[in-house]
Amino acid sequence: MKNKLYELYGLLLSHFGPQHWWPGETPFEIMVGAVLTQNTNWSNVSRAIEGLKKEKLLSFAALEAMPHPELASRIQASGYFNLKAIRLKNLLSAICRDYEGDLDRLFDEETGRLRRWLLTVKGIGPETADSITLYAAGKPSFVVDAYTHRILSRHGLVPEEATYQEMQELFHDSLPPDVYIFNEYHALLVALGKHFCKKKAPLCPGCPAKQWTGFLIQ
DNA sequence: CACCAGGCAAGTA
């Protein structure tokens, strides 16, 4: 009862079951997906990634060498394709510059160092940095997204104007720094958000998911 | 038809 966030985790896990994120097979694929899914439905991202896979182009070397117009057209289905082509290239170029193009070396960095390095890349913001850190590198940095903010604020657990850092600290202070828990918890919040906490949905006292909101509202 | 989706950076005052 004193740690609502940890309690919510258990409740979500028992209702939705393990989500087994990220939906990607390799750290590289996860990193690419993290950039492509910025403000975008996953089904569109998935189409773009499957297209690259089909042509055997989903590799560091292939994408790094690909001219901008071709990369943009190949990721068209993910939306914002010109922007995302540049962002992906920025990231790959920076890895070449600072880590000799060696993803394993980048992902061997200590959690905080890795996250801060990712944030220096233009086009990588806090959520994308944390997604890569947690899901591609396997380090415990909690991912906060639009659903997380909506769910927390609608339950009165944070003010509407809470910042990314404030929400992340709330999770970091409430949970053991466990990669498995961070992984599942974020995925479960997305699952919950998709079902019951959409933008236009009624606020939580009246929302349809009585099973999980009941205990939070009291 | 309008609205939304697992953001981010640049522009304006």
Added chain:
DNA sequence: TACTTGCATGGT
């Protein structure tokens, strides 16, 4: 510092 705007596809 505090808002606002551009980026773009595909599903409901």
